[in-house]
Amino acid sequence: QRRADSGLVVVRRQLAAWGIDSSMASLRDGSGLSRHNFIAPEAIARVLHAMMQREDFDVYYQSLPVGGVDGTIAPRMRGTPAMANVHAKTGTLDKVRALSGYVTAADGRMLIFSTIANNHTVPTREVEREQDAIVAYLAVMDFTPL
DSSP, X not given: OOHHHHHHHHHXXXXXXXXXXXXXXXXXXXXXXXXXXXXXXXXXXXXXXXXXXXXXXXXXXXXXXXXTTXXXXXXXXXXXXXXXXXXXXXXXXXXXXXXXXXXXXXXXXEEEEEEEEESOOSOHHHHHHHHHHHHHHHHTOOOOOO
């Protein structure tokens, strides 16, 4: 059995353990780089939620790039309420831009989000601006009952 096939088995098994059925993810190999892999934003959100339940969540959380500060999102979300607040990972292929992670809302609640733009016809920077605007909006939300 090829290594990519072995990786695929492990990924599918773990997704199933987290309650993510095959209707939410179409996986071709275990590398995550195939143009034939597809995953729904809901599935990514479920993975992020599963990670929150782990004892070592803080280590995972701190390993994610911080908006406007470091990693692939260092130049993004600067001057917005999401700057130094959002911890997220990008996903990038030609005509695909994803941003998924955690942002703390104005009321202190940690929110999970996942955005994916596929086959977009506008410039990539415009897609990223919209994703950043969504995250900035989440950062100012207040769910405190009136």
